[in-house]
Amino acid sequence: GDSVTQMEGPVTLSEEAFLTINCTYTATGYPSLFWYVQYPGEGLQLLLKATKADDKGSNKGFEATYRKETTSFHLEKGSVQVSDSAVYFCALSASKIIFGSGTRLSIRP
Amino acid sequence: DTGVSQDPRHKITKRGQNVTFRCDPISEHNRLYWYRQTLGQGPEFLTYFQNEAQLEKSRLLSDRFSAERPKGSFSTLEIQRTEQGDSAMYLCASSLKDGATQYFGPGTRLLVL
Numbered sequence: 001g002d003s004v005t006q007m008e009g010p011v012t013l014s015e016e017a018f019l020t021i022n023c024t025y026t027a028t029g030y031p032s033l034f035w036y037v038q039y040p041g042e043g044l045q046l047l048l049k050a051t052k053a054d055d056k057g058s059n060k061g062f063e064a065t066y067r068k069e070t071t072s073f074h075l076e077k078g079s080v081q082v083s084d085s086a087v088y089f090c091a092l093s094a095s096k097i098i099f100g101s102g103t104r105l106s107i108r109p
Numbered sequence: 110d111t112g113v114s115q116d117p118r119h120k121i122t123k124r125g126q127n128v129t130f131r132c133d134p135i136s137e138h139n140r141l142y143w144y145r146q147t148l149g150q151g152p153e154f155l156t157y158f159q160n161e162a163q164l165e166k167s168r169l170l171s172d173r174f175s176a177e178r179p180k181g182s183f184s185t186l187e188i189q190r191t192e193q194g195d196s197a198m199y200l201c202a203s204s205l206k207d208g209a210t211q212y213f214g215p216g217t218r219l220l221v222l
Binding site: 004034036042043044045046049089091093095096097098099100101102 | 142144149150151152153154157164165200202207210211212213214215216
């Protein structure tokens with residue numbers, strides 16, 4: 001069945017460091033791909049999405065490109081901030097959403 | 110606020126009791142989804158509705174769980190004879206149609222003692 005595998009955490013970086021969180025997927029069709037973020041004490045928020053191969057989703061300085069050839073959707077940000085500390089979930093969607101297990105990111109000042 | 114809302118936000122109950130949660134989706138959204146999230150894990154799909162019709166149920170949804178969406182608007186999720194393993198965050202989401210972006214509510218955190 002469809003599945004998502006993402007980089008295990010926790011990931012700890014210093015402020016202004018470059019961030020990559022790896023995500024790969026397995027799917028029978030051509031799903032949409034998402035990154036959701038969960039800030040401490042808050043609900044899930046959509047961070048960015050891509051609906052077809054080679055699409056790039058971007059938001060708040062984060063980017064991810066839908067790579068069909070490598071079945072990947074890695075999340076990147078050039079310069080992280082303390083406020084980016086959260087749990088990040090990679091996900092794919094056919095009818096329902098299938099989530100990865102999440103990556104906890106902590107940014108040190 | 111026109112987002113997805115859930116009630117209650119927190120629920121503590123004793124093992125064996127029944128609990129019911131409510132979800133109010135974004136008003137024009139036809140699809141409504143329930144997920145369960147345990148500590149340190151990603152959300153897992155439970156069930157979804159297209160208007161009032163329940164179209165899919167996960168094998169995670171044992172016979173103690175029942176969900177309804179009687180008028181195609183709000184939905185309820187009931188857990189009968191709760192067990193400690195039911196302790197989790199229960200998330201509701203809604204979307205306009207199949208494949209559209211799902212928007213999540215804040216969740217109901219259940220603790221079964």
